[in-house]
Amino acid sequence: MKNLPTACPSCSGKLAVKRLRCEKCETEVEGLYALPILVNLPQDDQEFILEFIKADGSLKDMASFLKVSYPTVRNKLDEVIAKLKQNETNQKGKK
């Protein structure tokens, strides 16, 4: 499966979902739906969040799993939190 683009290749604006398709019965739904806020993060950050949840929110377990130190994981989490807050602010600004 290809990676989902989140920014317009023409003007770098935020992309929204216009059409959804059921893979089972091929029903198509059209509208205009905002992408979930998590999808706007880079692939790397999304994977980090998933692994963080799977690790039960334990930074220590994450550090052990990723073979890096606790402060390194902590700083990465802070970075992701900052990006999410920025995305939230941007979305609220558009509404």
Add this chain to the structure above:
Amino acid sequence: MNLNPDRKLTTRLFNPFIHTADVQALWIGLAAILIAGGIGALSDSHFDGVLDFHTGSRSMPLWILFSEGIVNWLCLSAVLVIAGKIISKTAFRMIDVFGTQALARWPSIFLALIVLPMASKLKGLNVSQHSQLEPSTEGMALTIFFGLVMIPFVCWMVLLMYRAFSLCCNVRGAKAIWTFIAGLLLAEILSKIIINGLFHLI
């Protein structure tokens, strides 16, 4: 997903804290501090300040040499924890600061090793024929030469100390650098006071 797949030698030498912190760094660092103190004992060299290192001085009991290293580490770590609490916007663990600051001192082993072969020569050149301690030309030349050789290792150690502080407290940029420098100076003064107090116990 890899936060940092780079395990090259340069990372291990100049920023090992990406992979090593807390208790693991603490044990390795403390071992390095004690080893450096032990090697210093062989040449009457000692770390009488956070960044100070003197050789050719009077013999010191081993417990003083070990205590100096521990005092230097504790002073800088404590000061940087306080500095981090003031300037950092995120929470951090004290064990990470103390552990990484201990590990950051491991280049001090090289400082102690560098002077080891020449320490006795440096001492012997200090005494003049009038039984008064006067610096000889050869002694001064050796002192300057070894001083220059040690500079890169001291710079390396300071770089490690800063990187440990930056990573553990999640601070960077000019604010972090100036805070670190101020902390280093304060810790140096503090360690000098405490170590001078230790000398009075001898």
